[in-house]
Amino acid sequence: MSSAKDVTDASFEADVLKSEKPIMVDFWAEWCGPCRAVSPILDKIAEENADKLSIVKLNVDDNPFTAEKYGITSIPAMYVFKNGEVVKRVIGAKPKPALEADLAEFLA
Template identity: 80%
Template sequence: MSTRDVTDATFEAEVLKNEKTIMVDFWAEWCGPCRAVSPILDAIAAEHPDKLEIVKLDVDANPETAMKYQITSIPAMKVFRGGEVVKTVIGAKPKPALEADLAEFLV
C-alpha cells in the first residue's frame, strides 16, 4: 500500500479519528524537495503497512489544515497518534534518515 491523499474535508475522519498511527506529508506541487521525498514515503508506506499509514495533504489545495498545524515550510511531516501530533519531521531527507526519524513507529 502506498500513500494516499487527504483534504481539509477528510482530515478529521482519516487522520484524527484513525486508530492507526498516521504520518501526514504536507506538500505542494511546486515544491521540488516534496517531489523528491514522495517516492521515499511511498516505499516506507509499502514496507510498513501494518505499522504506519502515510497520507499526503496538498497545502495549496487545503490551506485550512495547513494553517491549523502551522505549516510554514515544506515538506513537513507530522505523525499523529490518537488525534495528537507525536512527531514532526521537517525537510526532505534520504530514506535511511527518514527511517531513523520514524524508527519508534516502524518497530
C-alpha cells in the first residue's frame, strides 16, 4: 500500500490547510482501480520531491465531508493546496511523466 500519510475529515484542516509547503491531496477509494494504479507513482514523486511538495491521501468513502466540500465527483482526483487554497486540480490516473508535468510548478 501507499507510504503517503492518510488524512481524514477531522485532520484535514491541520494536515492540509495549515501546511507550510504545497501539499497534494490524493482523493481515492479502495474499490477504485485507477486510484490503486496511480498510488505508487505518487509515492515515487513524493519521495523524489519531499522538500518541495507533500502528498497525502484522503479516502472519499471514509471521509465524505471533505470530498463533498471540494466537489469530488471523479476519482482519482489530486488537488494541490497552497496556503489553504486549491491551486491545482489533476483528475484521473496518469503516467509519472504526465503527473510531473502537471506538477512542474511545485517541483521546480
